[in-house]
Amino acid sequence: MTLTPYKFKARYYETDKMGIVHHSNYIRWFEEARVHCITEAGMSFAEIEDRGILNPVLSCSAEYKLAFRFDDTVIVNTKIISFNGVKLEIAYTVTDESGTVHATGTSAHCFTDMNMRPIRLQKKAPDVYQLYLDMKEALDNIL
Numbered sequence: 001m002t003l004t005p006y007k008f009k010a011r012y013y014e015t016d017k018m019g020i021v022h023h024s025n026y027i028r029w030f031e032e033a034r035v036h037c038i039t040e041a042g043m044s045f046a047e048i049e050d051r052g053i054l055n056p057v058l059s060c061s062a063e064y065k066l067a068f069r070f071d072d073t074v075i076v077n078t079k080i081i082s083f084n085g086v087k088l089e090i091a092y093t094v095t096d097e098s099g100t101v102h103a104t105g106t107s108a109h110c111f112t113d114m115n116m117r118p119i120r121l122q123k124k125a126p127d128v129y130q131l132y133l134d135m136k137e138a139l140d141n142i143l
Contacts, residue, residue, distance in 0.1 A: 001138040003040050006033035006076040010068045020067035026103050027060055030092045033076035034107070041135045043128065051125055054112045055088070062092075062105035073097045080136040085121040085129050086111060 006029070016022045035045055048055070068074055073096060081089040087110050094103040111121045122129040 001041060001134050003037055003135065003138045003142065006036040006078070008074055010070055010072045010074050012070045015070050020069055021072075023062070023064055026062045026064070026094065026105065029074065029076050029094065030060065030062070030090075030105055030107055031057075033078050033092060034090060037078050037135060037139070038131075041131055041138070043131055048125075048128060051128070052114050053119065053121070053125060053128065054114060054116065055109050056112060056116070058087075058108040058110055060105065060107040062103055064103050066100065066102040068096070068102055074102075079139050080132070081106070083132050083136055085123075085132075086118060088132065 010021050014021045014025045038045060038048075045055075075095045075097065077093045077095070079091045079093075081091050083089075087108065089106060089108045092103075092105045092107070093101060094105075095101050111119050111124075113119050113124075121132070
């Protein structure tokens with residue numbers, strides 16, 4: 001499995017009066033990168049949700065180091081810190097094209113059914129469980 005970082009240009013509407021990307025957008029970028037990663041691994045969020053599996057956020061944090069401006073290239077690298085089929089923790093490193101780190105962060109998630117009751121992914125959907133294991137291994141190999 002080959003996974004690539006989530007790469008895009010900072011959009012004008014993401015900037016504030018100071019001309020820099022507003023801090024709230026980094027959390028959005030983390031989620032976009034997580035969705036990008038799963039899609040690249042071979043399954044969309046829609047497919048997973050159609051099977052009655054949700055992946056809500058338990059916590060999210062970001063540390064800002066250097067601002068981005070409109071039209072800067074943003075690269076979000078993801079790494080699965082921990083995954084046990086019940087919970088998932090992801091680390092994010094946000095860089096520019098030169099590799100300079102602009103922000104870091106983490107998010108923690110759990111897996112639930114459509115009624116928000118916790119599930120064990122390995123039991124409910126072994127193939128989705130394996131997908132996350134494969135993603136973790138692929139991401140470990142590139143970071």
